[in-house]
Amino acid sequence: MEIDTTPGPSPFDTPRLSTRDRLVLFVLCAAQFMVALDFSVLNVALPVLGPDLGMSQWALQWAVTAFALPSGGFLLLFGRIGDLYGRRRLFLTGLALFGAASVLAAFAWDPASFLAGRALQGIGSAAIVPTGMSLLTTTFAEGPARDRALGISGTLLSLGFTVGMVAGGVMTDVLGWRSTMGMLALFSLIVLPLAPGLLPESRTPERPRLDVPGAVTVTGGLLSVIYALSTAADRGFGHVDVIATSAAGLALLTAFVLVESRTEAPLVSLPMLRRRTVAWGNLGGLVTFSMMSTLVFVLTLYFEQTLNLSAFRTGLVFGVAGVLSAIAGAYAPKVIGRFGARRTLVGSLAGQGVLTGALLGLNTDVWSVWLATAAISLACVCHLGAIISYGLTVTSGVPDTEQGLATGLVTSTQQVGITVGIPLLGVLATTSSDLLTGLHTVVAVETTIVLTAAVLVALGLRKRRADADAAVSATARVEALDAR
Template identity: 35%
Template sequence: MTVSLTKPRATSPWISLGVLAMAQFVLVLDSTVVNVALPSIQNQFELTEARLAWIPNGYQLAFGGLLLLGGSLGDLYGRRRLFMIGLALFSGASFIAGIAWSADIVIAMRFVQGVGAAMTAPAALSSISRIFTEPGERSRALGTWGGITALGGVVGAVLSGVITQLASWRWVFFLTVPVTVLALLLAPRLVPESRAPSKPRLDVVGAALVTLGIGTAVFTLLDKGQRSWTSPFVLTGLAVAGLLIVAFVLWEKQRTNPMVPLSIFRNRNRVVGVVASVIFGSILSTYFFTTTQYMQTVLGFTPLRTGVAYLPLGLIILVSFPLVSFVVARIGIRPVMPTGLAAGMLGLILLSRISVDGTYAGDVLPGMCLIAFAAACGFVTFTIAGVDGTTEENAGIASGILNAGGQIGSALGLATLVSIAVSVLASELAQGVNRSQALVDGFSKAYTVGAGLLLVGAVIAASFLTRRTTVTESAPMM
């Protein structure tokens, strides 16, 4: 088979990785860069907690819901081409969000950013899986990619605090524009084009069903407010979401060329990687949202101090991820992934003990350190497991599913756990509890539920991962 991959000129694969990783860094950074700025945005536009959550969730919902379609588009029309189109869309939406005159514009542009990211991310990751065909190099490249992904989230939180304090929350959106423009200029020269040898048909109906299903669930959970979990609004919304997801599965099963071919899930490591990515994504998005709110609303931190408070998280990831990559290259992902998930579980258990009179050193930092180690272990191992054994034919869709898992987990997890926290908040406020104590109790409940989810993920990883990952050999590059 002839691999459909072309290079405009001889380029080191590691230079190509640098350009692709630059874009991925910005996409992940954008998932967290708004978190420290959220209280400032909330104050300017007078938003409730549930409406505020749409600012991070709008991005994650569009990103996760359209990733599979993005992967298919890259396979069909060329991964570098989709990478560049997505970056251009993302950059334009970032600029408009920065000049937004209402919360509705910010939320709308977050959705558009998510659409651009859904084109860029799977195209970049599947390009890496095709550029690095030697098993050892591919594992190192994917490990580096995973570490940069984790680091991007932390840098976003730190920069957000600095920018919000010294300039304005609007600059958290302007920040990404120069980087994306640079990547757009470099990509045609340094990133090879590739596409699937066959011509897959686009599955627009499938993409619509899965996005509407997830979107309905997120909308229902975020708008739950003070309603009971058994209220007609909640039950109807979740039932409609469930029916849409079932319809998506049935639609995919009867298609000759489905957007999500069931054969993708014959590889056990891929399944575990996606499941773990969903679980950890749901926890990490909630962690940033609630911890930021706790530090600024309860402990009284300024945005700058909040951003600086996340520095240990970044430093631990920076130190840990090359070590994790080194260890994984020698002993495999099977012992590393569950270890990381278990560390995250312990971190959330420590965070669940936060108090109104707490301190950064005593209440926030210990759990943060464990979450950082969990992120380093997770992003490296999830990436390697999620594209295990892919071929030129299915690299795009496999990477799309992996990315979608993390983003969908982020959207659903944030909606669910914030809904739990808001329910506790509303209940305690009705009982006369002061707002700070009610907030802390709500956050603590969310952390506790999150710890339980990570325990489930650790058990799944320990039980079902195979001892070795495999890399399907592809034809030589032409």
């Protein structure tokens, strides 16, 4: 079954959720928000954290990489384990591990203990994200109810990243860097007691054997690729570690495809990857995440190094974007209901591309901050629309038995997108003759990529629709001949 991307009912036909549904949504979205916070809350604390723990500049890179490696590497594996052995069980396990790891990181006494806490946070995140999304899509039926739930979830995911940047700066200045990790532990303590009594258990009715060769190759491949991209940002793409792990990652992912094509119960269904909605939807998700994460990174450098804004004022700029994104998230399900997921995804990508291009007008004048604030805020609104519509495009029409796989693909795309953008494009800004020139280069490249992706997604999903129409016409002709 493929997703129906035709316009839906009136945008005012938003369903009312029961009290229990609201509580379930609160638990699931709070967990997703907590993970989104972890992506950004520590960034502004690193300059303070390093000297306090005696970490070198290279070791500080591992404060980010130690979380990103397991968080992205184990997503598909944990999504499938949840499908087979219980999503609720794995979700609760991930929450408990994430909370304990946050306590360890908050009370870390040396670099090794802190990095161990970050790595365990990443493992907990890899369990929380795909199972939480699967529980959401299996709890709320496909249609307006799921659209609304995904809209709220996507809004909080985007808002969590932005809030983390603002909160991280304030908390580090007032309470110290350890408070950022303590806040994450507090979130888990709030969510964990509520979850067992609210969340239903769900798993596939069959109990096939876990695809161990597939799990080993895809997890190893993702770990290698994410390590290579994360390390390239610090050491460059020509470093021997980057070359070796890139080659290993590509070899393992190639082996994974071969294994999956010959396994009776594969970890990833290759026919699912051939679904146009899955392939083109994930392309849209990869582009919107990778380009926006890079843009935020480069603009942060521009605000603080070219316009000489403080970290707090820089956070406020992105706070405006976060507020507008939250407001847009409340209306996103209505927009999707009116225009369909495909049109919303294409339109959102096009809007993000055009608004990114507007940043070519930035210069060294301090008043440029107003142009930047307006453009990045509206671009974030479009970015949020792309997040919600691509997640809906990929997961709609997928049987409940494969929701863990579909949402694992969605969240893997998010993680890889966040990881890949800065090493690939951020280096253009940091290695240019001056930061403003580098910013303009990044903006030009991003605009081209996002607008190209919008065209490709539109054509790819339109072709699927044309194929479906042709199939219907062929069936009608056959029926007409039979009638004769």
